[in-house]
Amino acid sequence: KTITTGAPKTHIADSLIRTTLTGWITAGTVPPWDANTLYFIYMDKGVKVTMGGSSSCTSFCGYHDAMSGKKYYAVMPFPSCAGCLGGLSVQDALTGTSSHELCEAITDPVPPTGWYDNANGEIGDICAWKFKTIAGYNVQLEWSNKAKSCI
Ligand SMILES: [Zn+2]
Structure with missing residues (x-):
């Protein structure tokens, strides 16, 4: 779903993302919450995300977290900097980072x-930065205790 109302043009803080998501859930703008819901929020190109003292591209390429009441979410800034592209295409960087955060949101909600x-x-x-292709999409390898390696 593309939500353009009030979309940030240059930057947004995690605190405002949380407030905005809470409002979307309450208003029914996004699917209703349940314990297995993870809201992925993708930013427009050129929007810097800040969280605490760190910011996208400088310190992170995406993250996942939880609001009170087990409302899980992940934030994906548009990968337009060298540090978050890592030599990949925009799409491959986006699916790579998304798969990274998706898996972590499951194992460490x-x-x-x-x-x-x-x-x-x-x-x-x-x-991080180890990938494979699944169904044509670039996804990141994740650690397996059983295999004792990235699979
Ligand atoms: Zn991570």
């Missing part, structure tokens, strides 16, 4: 209370 390693972070962080 409320960071860092799930699968979280103090040295290596979440399962996607261990395997």
Whole structure:
């Protein structure tokens, strides 16, 4: 779903993303919440996302988190900087980062209370920038304790 009302033009803070998402859920703008819902929010090109003291492209290429009441969400800035493209096309970078955050939102839905390693972070962080193609899409490898490797 594309929501353009009030869309940020240059930057947006995570706190405003949370407030906005809460409003969308309440208004029925997005599908209703349940415990298995993960809201992915994709930003327009050129919109910088800030969270705490860090910002997209400088510190992160995407992230997932939880609001109170287990309302899970992931934020995907448009990959337009070298650090988040990593030499990939925009689409491959977007699906790569999206798959990274999707898997982590499942294994560590409320960071860092799930699968979280103090040295290596979440399962996607261990395997960052390692990819494979599934059904024509670039997806990131994720850590497997069973295989003891990125699969
Ligand atoms: Zn990660």
